[in-house]
Amino acid sequence: MGVSTAKQDQQSPQTIEKSRQAGQSEASSAVGGNGQPRRRVSAESLAAKQREISVSEFFAKNRHLLGFDNPRKALLTAVKEAVDNALDACEEAGVLPEVWVRIDPTGESRYRVIVQDNGPGIVKKQIPLIFGKLLYGSKFHRLRQSRGQQGIGISAAGMYGLLTTGKPVSIVSKTGPRKPAHFYQIQIDTKNNRPEIVNGKGDGVDIPANENIGEFLQPFGLPWNDVEHGTLVAIELEAKYQRGRGSVDEYLFQTAIANPHVTLHYQDPEGKTRDFPRVAEQLPPEPKEIKPHPYGVELGWLVTMLKDTKANTLSGFLTESFSRVSPAVAQKILETAGLSSRANPRRVGRHEAEALFQALQTTKIQSPATDCLSPIGEELILRGLRQLVPGEFYTAVTRPPAVYRGNPFQVEVGLAYGGAPATYRVSLETLEELLAETDARTLRQFLTTTFDGIGPEGADKILQQARLKARMSPAKLKARERQQLCEALQSVNLTEGQTMTVLRYANRVPLLFQAGACAITQTVMSTNWRPYGLSQSRNSLPTGPVTLLVHFASVWVPFTSESKEAIAAYPEIQKELRLAFQAVGRRLGMYLRRRLRVRQQGERRNIFLRYLKEVANAVSVMRGVDRDEVYRDLMEVAKRVTAEADLKLDEHGRPVRDDPTPEEFDGAVIIVNPENEEPAQTVISGKKNSPVQLQMF
Numbered sequence: 271m272g273v274s275t276a277k278q279d280q281q282s283p284q285t286i287e288k289s290r291q292a293g294q295s296e297a298s299s300a301v302g303g304n305g306q307p308r309r310r311v312s313a314e315s316l317a318a319k320q321r322e323i324s325v326s327e328f329f330a331k332n333r334h335l336l337g338f339d340n341p342r343k344a345l346l347t348a349v350k351e352a353v354d355n356a357l358d359a360c361e362e363a364g365v366l367p368e369v370w371v372r373i374d375p376t377g378e379s380r381y382r383v384i385v386q387d388n389g390p391g392i393v394k395k396q397i398p399l400i401f402g403k404l405l406y407g408s409k410f411h412r413l414r415q416s417r418g419q420q421g422i423g424i425s426a427a428g429m430y431g432l433l434t435t436g437k438p439v440s441i442v443s444k445t446g447p448r449k450p451a452h453f454y455q456i457q458i459d460t461k462n463n464r465p466e467i468v469n470g471k472g473d474g475v476d477i478p479a480n481e482n483i484g485e486f487l488q489p490f491g492l493p494w495n496d497v498e499h500g501t502l503v504a505i506e507l508e509a510k511y512q513r514g515r516g517s518v519d520e521y522l523f524q525t526a527i528a529n530p531h532v533t534l535h536y537q538d539p540e541g542k543t544r545d546f547p548r549v550a551e552q553l554p555p556e557p558k559e560i561k562p563h564p565y566g567v568e569l570g571w572l573v574t575m576l577k578d579t580k581a582n583t584l585s586g587f588l589t590e591s592f593s594r595v596s597p598a599v600a601q602k603i604l605e606t607a608g609l610s611s612r613a614n615p616r617r618v619g620r621h622e623a624e625a626l627f628q629a630l631q632t633t634k635i636q637s638p639a640t641d642c643l644s645p646i647g648e649e650l651i652l653r654g655l656r657q658l659v660p661g662e663f664y665t666a667v668t669r670p671p672a673v674y675r676g677n678p679f680q681v682e683v684g685l686a687y688g689g690a691p692a693t694y695r696v697s698l699e700t701l702e703e704l705l706a707e708t709d710a711r712t713l714r715q716f717l718t719t720t721f722d723g724i725g726p727e728g729a730d731k732i733l734q735q736a737r738l739k740a741r742m743s744p745a746k747l748k749a750r751e752r753q754q755l756c757e758a759l760q761s762v763n764l765t766e767g768q769t770m771t772v773l774r775y776a777n778r779v780p781l782l783f784q785a786g787a788c789a790i791t792q793t794v795m796s797t798n799w800r801p802y803g804l805s806q807s808r809n810s811l812p813t814g815p816v817t818l819l820v821h822f823a824s825v826w827v828p829f830t831s832e833s834k835e836a837i838a839a840y841p842e843i844q845k846e847l848r849l850a851f852q853a854v855g856r857r858l859g860m861y862l863r864r865r866l867r868v869r870q871q872g873e874r875r876n877i878f879l880r881y882l883k884e885v886a887n888a889v890s891v892m893r894g895v896d897r898d899e900v901y902r903d904l905m906e907v908a909k910r911v912t913a914e915a916d917l918k919l920d921e922h923g924r925p926v927r928d929d930p931t932p933e934e935f936d937g938a939v940i941i942v943n944p945e946n947e948e949p950a951q952t953v954i955s956g957k958k959n960s961p962v963q964l965q966m967f
């Protein structure tokens with residue numbers, strides 16, 4: 271009734287008043303004869319309907335909250351959950367990760383995702399709970415950087431598979447070379463959020479240590495890569511495979527950039543394989559677990575902690591439960607709160623808890639320890655970017671750790687400038703596949719959603735060159751038009767029309783959706799990039815051939831939803847992001863200004879040179895002096911006036927003689943020689959007052 275139609279909107283005020291009265295009399299029919307509203311339900315009848323809702327029932331209905339809102343995203347989410355777990359497990363076990371990802375088509379809009387790792391494996395008893403129960407995991411209750419944090423991911427992917435195909439999840443896990451492997455087929459009982467084991471008469475199957483696992487699993491279509499320990503997960507689900515932005519391919523590519531210590535093997539649904547070999551042979555430093563910091567605690571949480579503690583005194587409670595609280599600090603807090611340090615924490619009343627809470631917030635306490643974080647580091651960011659993103663100038667910055675709501679976090683940013691957009695690498699065959707897979711309705715939409723870095727402006731440029739209309743349907747292109755589009759993609763210069771590509775990461779995991787809702791994108795857009803040589807309209811992404819890698823690392827990432835796609839905009843986080851953007855922006859600005867100056871001086875010298883011979887001729891005729899001598903003298907003058915053309919970089923931005931010093935850039939930088947694509951200069955540690963290492967990759 272609340273929906274107003276166009277017809278209603280045109281009604282006169284009188285007609286509207288009449289219908290309002292009619293509406294009132296209709297409503298009054300719900301009033302009983304005694305003038306009291308008629309009661310349709312009683313508290314008792316409502317009570318009869320009350321039922322507990324299991325967490326799995328809830329998420330089965332609200333699957334979009336977990337990233338399963340459409341078949342394409344479902345495929346990515348399933349792969350992502352399994353790969354993220356594999357990487358977490360390997361790193362925790364101190365193993366350099368090697369992960370095999372395979373997507374097999376099993377029917378119309380059905381795929382089987384198979385992910386195997388060389389991690390520690392999972393003990394037999396835990397397998398059913400991990401894969402057949404939502405909210406079960408090892409990471410939720412600890413404060414330490416990891417990819418997973420909620421304990422929902424992999425069981426939710428299995429549940430989605432079960433709901434859409436009726437097939438259970440298959441798991442094979444082996445914990446050591448002389449240990450048997452465990453093979454389970456598990457489905458989740460959504461009503462009760464409990465695992466049901468389907469194979470081995472409800473007990474799973476053990477594969478003895480001396481048996482060939484690969485041969486054993488062959489009849490089940492499960493490929494086992496021979497490792498001493500590791501886990502394989504296979505989930506069949508309703509899905510859609512499509513390349514381009516937000517695809518499995520893109521997720522793996524971006525994972526490889528931010529995880530240079532990982533080797534990934536990938537086989538796509540068409541059987542094409544791609545390997546991403548590791549470029550770093552060392553694991554990142556292991557993050558340590560920390561206790562919560564007093565500034566992050568909330569009153570209700572404090573009350574629960576007081577009730578649950580095993581400490582016998584308030585002083586013991588504070589020092590054991592929180593990080594950075596020494597006995598002296600505890601004493602200070604308790605004095606401020608007016609409480610005895612020997613009081614029993616389990617007997618603390620409401621008012622006393624509130625006083626303690628206030629004292630915790632107001633006492634000066636050292637910031638939390640930051641060894642719970644494991645940033646990628648400037649050197650590895652540069653290596654990762656250089657390996658996979660083409661460009662001529664690279665720089666990276668790792669900010670010092672900071673704190674939001676008591677949680678330590680760290681921001682890192684890498685910037686690559688000058689790479690051609692992905693369109694240059696598109697062959698006709700790939701373009702035809704992308705056109706066949708897309709669900710974009712217009713060509714312009716196809717271009718902007720398929721390729722990173724193409725904004726509407728760039729798309730229009732390409733379509734103009736291809737002589738195609740922006741609103742044409744991608745599915746209806748004829749062979750000749752597809753050819754035209756491919757040629758335009760490869761030839762149009764997008765340097766100006768390209769928008770900045772932002773690669774967002776949280777705890778080394780690429781974030782591929784909800785860019786607009788993410789603090790990272792919002793802060794990139796609200797930062798002023800114009801002083802650094804990029805053009806930018808107000809509150810939008812800057813334009814130019816720039817890729818920005820942004821890594822947010824924390825013991826708890828404040829995601830905006832359970833699907834872990836966007837980071838919430840806490841002011842402390844936005845401040846750190848902005849400082850990191852400004853640091854890389856300043857270095858980019860320096861590089862671009864220098865390049866521009868060199869180019870301008872080069873052009874000026876060319877003009878001199880064009881007329882130098884004629885001037886020398888005229889002077890020698892007029893003054894009777896030697897022409898060649900005059901020419902040589904004039905040449906000297908031209909060189910002196912345009913000396914900068916010989917300095918630093920030539921017109922391609924290539925260092926010519928005197929390369930910029932590390933101190934000038936004040937940070938980690940790579941400048942690439944565009945002619946042979948070799949790094950002309952690499953500065954890894956160029957911070958002022960610190961030893962400078964120059965290193966070529």
Ligand SMILES: Nc1ncnc2c1ncn2[C@@H]1O[C@H](COP(=O)(O)OP(=O)(O)OP(=O)(O)O)[C@@H](O)[C@H]1O
Binds near residue numbers: 387408
């Ligand atoms: N491949 C694996 N090897 C070893 N342990 C694993 C593996 N996959 C999952 N686990 C264990 O299972 C637990 C549950 O995994 P799940 O994906 O459901 O949640 P999570 O990774 O803890 O958090 P999130 O929901 O944020 O992803 C993990 O915490 C981990 O201890």
